[in-house]
Amino acid sequence: MKPFAIIFLLLILTSCSDNIVTTKSGLQYRIVEKGTGIKAKAGDEVFIYETTSYRNGTVLYSNYNSKSPVKVLIGGNQATAAVDEGLRGMRVGEIRELTAPHFLVKRKGYPPNVSPDSTLVIKMKLDRIKRR
Structure with a gap:
């Protein structure tokens, strides 16, 4: 491969990874679609649609097709750490x-079909925020 082709390929790969955020805990995320309004924070009740799958695409859980989002209290130990x-x-709308990583999705009995x-x-859409 010619040097300019290698540089071009590296630029493409670098730009693709720029929108991935890695937190101190090891969680990685990317924003697929931006939302509007206030930012969700600890103590807020939020309503989300979620699909959890293995990296190979096998879906373990999803409520995207339901009419009711799941309610989660941020910081309330109601969801996995991730x-x-x-x-x-x-x-909202994001x-x-x-x-x-496995250590951020461990939860007693949930989901039962997940290898530890x-x-x-995890793909999440924030439907609404309820400030407490």
Whole structure:
């Protein structure tokens, strides 16, 4: 491969990874669609649509086709650490795709069909925020 082709390829790969955020905990996320309004924070009740899958695309859980979003209290130990962290800073209508290492998705009995050492992909859409 010629040097200019290698440089071009590296530029493309670098620009694709620029929109992926890695947090201190090891959670990675990217904003698929921007939202509007206030940012969700600890103590807010939020209503979300979510699809959780393995990296290969096998869906483990989804409520995207339901008419009712799931209610989560941010910081209230009602969701996995990955979901709780991923919700912080989201705006209404925002869609985020999280890549969550196994230690951020562990939860007693949930989901029952998930291998305990699996990295999961979680796609979330914030439907609304209820300030407490």
